[in-house]
Structure formats: structure tokens, C-alpha cells
Amino acid sequence: MKGRREFLKLGAGVAAMGATLPLAAAQCGQTPDWHSEYDVVIIGSGFAGLAAAVEAKKLGAKRVVVFEKMGVYGGNSTLNAGQACFAGTDLQKKLGIEDNANLMVLDQLKAGRGLASEALLRASAELGPYVYQLTLDCGSKYRDHIITTGGTSATRSHQVIERSGAGFIQPLLKTAREMGVETYNRHKFDHLIRDEKGRVIGVEIRRGYHFGKEESGDVIQVRATRGVLMATGGFGYNISFRQAQDPTLTSEVGCTNAKGATGDGLIEMLAAGATPVHLSHIQSGPWASPDEGGFGYGAGFALYNFPHSIAVDRTTGQRFMDEIADRKTRADLELQRRDKDGKPNPALLIVPKAEAKNDPSMEKVLKYNVAWEFDSVEALAKHFDVPLKPLKQQIADWNRYVDEGHDPQFGKRMDAGRGIKLTAPFIVQRLWPKVHYCQGGVQINPKAEVIAAATGQPIAGLYAAGEVTGGVHGVSRLGGCATPECLAFGIIAARSMMEA
Structure with a gap:
């Protein structure tokens, strides 16, 4: 097993230099010792991961699994104020608020100071009403009052009654399990597994992992027949990594994130050749x-x-x-x-x-x-x-x-x-202010496919959604806009995998 892990690490380094060699056991002529097999493998149990799980099952996926490295589900998604900016909802109309997806995109482009991706913002905003309805169908309950958040030209921040992200996470998790999604906590993602053509075909997972004890648990290989979704969040709690991107973000600046927000998934995708985008744009909550x-x-x-x-x-x-x-x-x-x-x-x-x-x-x-x-x-x-x-x-x-x-x-x-x-x-x-959200991450396209730095083309079988991605918001993200974006791109990733 140790030898296989060393090949994984070697392959990651080669891929980062732009080579086409695949990672893991297939690289040395071995067939991975698969522990289990799923249609869709999801790493991370926040907004993006759980939305993807629900959508994949709705689209007919037979076996879907969500792996969470911490002892509890939800990650940073449970820690926000339970707000989500949607444009054109029935609740807005009921309250006499005029709004639409195009106006929401324009607000975000302005905040992004020329560096936000219009294509990604539009994909998220236009899916907003569907995302809103999906959360309602799963059991989320919203307050009748919609909040005005900074930088917006219309009042659009819908808030769940719990006033925390748990108001989304708990219903999504419950629904996913009822639909047959398998969920495992204390399962830490270590590496991607690719075949001889470079397609991501699975992941290496450390089962029984305990945070802070990096060698804890045992290593298993899990196969993904349709794709792997990386929904592992940001790196706000990795002080050395964030300070390398922005030297002003010392330990003097606190952090709102869960302690598990250390960027493991991001770092592994970068090692596998993904394109980094805007890593120095790290937002603090005012x-x-x-x-x-x-x-x-x-x-x-x-x-x-x-x-x-x-x-x-x-x-x-x-x-x-x-x-x-x-x-x-x-x-x-x-x-x-x-x-x-x-x-x-x-x-x-x-x-x-x-x-x-x-x-x-x-x-x-x-x-x-x-x-x-x-x-x-x-x-x-x-x-x-x-x-x-x-x-x-x-x-x-x-x-x-x-x-x-x-x-x-x-x-x-x-x-x-x-x-x-x-x-x-x-x-x-x-x-x-406290460090709150990492605008930077890996580059994706509007289909949530991860883009390779060496070719500018999607890495087959690899998808990403949520804070682990970069380039969506540019310099500044508007309040209440990460939740719908994470949910939307989780859904988009599921659709992409099921269409592939």
C-alpha cells in the first residue's frame, strides 16, 4: 500500500508540470485495488456536495456517495448566516420586489472589479429559482423577510428560519439519505486516481481519519464510473497557505471558517495539473x-x-x-x-x-x-x-x-x-473583519469541469463546485451569493456527470 501511495504522489507532481501521465496504480501497470464502486463520488458534505448528491439521484444515478473528512457533516456551509441571494422568486414577487438574474449578475460583476466570470455568474444566477425550489422541496423553511446585503441593487437575500447554514444542510442531508445516497464522515480525501488515458476514475480515501492526526485511519481506493466531484471548500484556516497568497492575512486576522477548511482538495487538484485562479483574493467579513x-x-x-x-x-x-x-x-x-x-x-x-x-x-x-x-x-x-x-x-x-x-x-x-x-x-x-471566503481556487467551466493548466481543456472525470473553485466572483463576493453558487454548481456538476 505504501508503494501505491508513493506512485500517487509522484504522478501528481508530474501532472503539475504539464505531462500527460496518469496518476496512481494504472501508471505502473497495476489495477487499483478497488474497495467499492459508485456512479458518482462526492468529496465534501457542504452546500455543493449535498446538492449534487440530491440532483444526481433525481437524474437516475444508482450509487452516489458523499465523503466528509470531519466528524460532522456540512463544513463551512453550516456556519454562515443562512442567507442565499435568489433573483425572481415567488417570495420576492409577494413582497413587491422587482429583480431578475441579469440584474444579479451585473451587481456581482461590479463587485468583482473586472475579474469575475460572467459566464459562471450567469450559470449560477439563472439556475437560482430552480435551486430555491429544490431547497424548499428538501424541507428548508424561509423567513418572510428578505434581507438587503451590501452591493446589491435589489433586496434578494432569502434567509432560512434557523439563521444558519444548517437550515439548508440538514434538510439536504436528510433528503439525500432518503434517496439512497451513502454518506461517510471521518473519511479524508488523499489523492485522485487516473487511468492510462489520464481520466479521473476514482479517489484514494483515508477511512477512519481523525482531524489533526494525518496518518490516522486506513487507505482505500474508491471507483467512480461517471465522475468525481471535489466540493472540499476553501483554505481560510490554513494560515501559512493563505498568508503566502496575501501577506496581510496574518494570525492577527481571525477566521470564521470551520477548522477543517485547510485546502486539502484544492492543493491535490493543483498537484494534478488543475489551473489555479485568483488565489490571492481572500475575502474578510466586515x-x-x-x-x-x-x-x-x-x-x-x-x-x-x-x-x-x-x-x-x-x-x-x-x-x-x-x-x-x-x-x-x-x-x-x-x-x-x-x-x-x-x-x-x-x-x-x-x-x-x-x-x-x-x-x-x-x-x-x-x-x-x-x-x-x-x-x-x-x-x-x-x-x-x-x-x-x-x-x-x-x-x-x-x-x-x-x-x-x-x-x-x-x-x-x-x-x-x-x-x-x-x-x-x-x-x-x-x-x-475575519477571513471568511477564498475567492481563489481551481478553474472550472460552466459545466463545472476542472480545467487543466497544461492544455486549457477539461480534466476528464473531474468536477469541482463551491469555494474550492476560483474566478467566479473576482475581487469581491457579494454577501449571500456563495450559498446559491455552491448549490447551483453542485447541481450543474451532477447534471454534467449524468450526461457524460
Whole structure:
């Protein structure tokens, strides 16, 4: 077995240099010792992986398997705020919101600053209504309220009632299992297996793996007759790898990701000759709180309240950004909030309690000391050592902007705030970005096929979807747009495999 693993690693290195030699046992004239065989093999149990599993079964796949390396299913997908941007849904129409896939694509292209892939964005956006209905059919339940997220020209972020990605993952996982999909956790992907023609025909899996113990478990080879889908997510928790791409993302910058987001699948595909795209574009979440670990409760609180609230610099007592600009714009500005010694001095998000109480996240952030309540501007200013006079003036100015329907400071969309003024009592949360999403990954085409660097052509039998892919969003991803993209390309990958 050791010899076979060494051939896998050797083949990966050769493929990375552009050679056409296949990987694994077939390369040395051996037939892999197959442990099991499936039509579709899926690596990763997040949005992309589970959506692919359900779609593949709907299309008639007899045997589908999902391998998850961690002890629980869902990965990073369970840790988000449970939001998904869909354009043209029945819920939008019910609420009188005019929107369409083309408008959603244009918003994302603008945020991508010229580097986003229109073809990939369009493939995802146009599939949106189908994806939305599939989640409903699987049992996801949405709130009646649709959220305005940064950088959008229409209100389109649909949110499940759980306010977390679990509201998608649990119904998808349950549905997949009911349809006959086999699911295995603590099964870590190690390598791709290719035949003598270079087609991916299976994977090497470390069965019984325990995170952090890289040699744990035993190695098996699993055959895929229709294809392998890599849905292994990003590399946000691999600090050395992410810092190599962007030197500013040191350990000083926290991370919202699950600890398993270490980029294993990405690194293996790159070794197998896949084309890397935009690895240095790593997005930080501007809604994060430095007063809790991981994604936390503050993210949901900030996301709900940004449209009708203000973010101020503690040194000046003044706003410094459009609170619903795109994520990169806000995160970059927040990271600039420093004290006289250059140390982080997190900004303050000041929220009117009268509106904040309408969202269940308020109780959580107060309970866990992620936010604080103040009965007056004076009490707020004293607690955070903010200059009182300019802060009072800023609040008065903001309330005038609400009356006038225009923000002369930063051009914020005032309709998103629905005429809500900033009045006491206030709920205040500190803001400091955390690494959240890797825009970079392997290149795919609109059929979710992985593209080889040496040829510019698809690597036969290999598909990828979700955060492990690159080039979709460009420089900046709009909030609520990863969930539908992951789901959509999981579905697209399943369709591609079943059509092949």
C-alpha cells in the first residue's frame, strides 16, 4: 500500500508540470485495488456536495456517495448566516420586489472589479429559482423577510428560519439519505486516481481519519464510473497557505471558517495539473466581531442591522463608510481603524434597539457580551471613549439623511433602511473583519469541469463546485451569493456527470 501511495504522489507532481501521465496504480501497470464502486463520488458534505448528491439521484444515478473528512457533516456551509441571494422568486414577487438574474449578475460583476466570470455568474444566477425550489422541496423553511446585503441593487437575500447554514444542510442531508445516497464522515480525501488515458476514475480515501492526526485511519481506493466531484471548500484556516497568497492575512486576522477548511482538495487538484485562479483574493467579513470566536452571533446581528445603522470610528466619532457597500470596500476600511500606536481599534456599529429587537440575534449578542445596550449617546461615548460632540452631530446628521432620503457622506442606499431613525436606546457591536471566503481556487467551466493548466481543456472525470473553485466572483463576493453558487454548481456538476 505504501508503494501505491508513493506512485500517487509522484504522478501528481508530474501532472503539475504539464505531462500527460496518469496518476496512481494504472501508471505502473497495476489495477487499483478497488474497495467499492459508485456512479458518482462526492468529496465534501457542504452546500455543493449535498446538492449534487440530491440532483444526481433525481437524474437516475444508482450509487452516489458523499465523503466528509470531519466528524460532522456540512463544513463551512453550516456556519454562515443562512442567507442565499435568489433573483425572481415567488417570495420576492409577494413582497413587491422587482429583480431578475441579469440584474444579479451585473451587481456581482461590479463587485468583482473586472475579474469575475460572467459566464459562471450567469450559470449560477439563472439556475437560482430552480435551486430555491429544490431547497424548499428538501424541507428548508424561509423567513418572510428578505434581507438587503451590501452591493446589491435589489433586496434578494432569502434567509432560512434557523439563521444558519444548517437550515439548508440538514434538510439536504436528510433528503439525500432518503434517496439512497451513502454518506461517510471521518473519511479524508488523499489523492485522485487516473487511468492510462489520464481520466479521473476514482479517489484514494483515508477511512477512519481523525482531524489533526494525518496518518490516522486506513487507505482505500474508491471507483467512480461517471465522475468525481471535489466540493472540499476553501483554505481560510490554513494560515501559512493563505498568508503566502496575501501577506496581510496574518494570525492577527481571525477566521470564521470551520477548522477543517485547510485546502486539502484544492492543493491535490493543483498537484494534478488543475489551473489555479485568483488565489490571492481572500475575502474578510466586515460584519464580524472581535469579541467572539469563529462566525459567531455578531455576524447575523450586523447583517440585519447594517441598512438602518451607522458604523463610526472610535477616534473621531464619525462614519467612515457606506454600511452596505460591498464586502471588500467595508473590510478594507474597517482594517484601517487603528489607534495612535497602530494597534487595531475596532469600529462601532450603532443600532437602534427599537428595530434590532425585531431580529432574534439581538438577544444572543447581548447575552454573550458581543454587543452592549446604552440608554443615551453620553453613556455610549463614555464607555467606548468616543468624542461626544462629533458623535452627537453624526447621529443628528444621519437622522436628517433618513428624512431627506439621501446620504451625502457615502451615498448609502437609503431605501434599504426603510425610514428607520437612529434613536436611543442603542445596541452597539464592535466590528473587526475575519477571513471568511477564498475567492481563489481551481478553474472550472460552466459545466463545472476542472480545467487543466497544461492544455486549457477539461480534466476528464473531474468536477469541482463551491469555494474550492476560483474566478467566479473576482475581487469581491457579494454577501449571500456563495450559498446559491455552491448549490447551483453542485447541481450543474451532477447534471454534467449524468450526461457524460
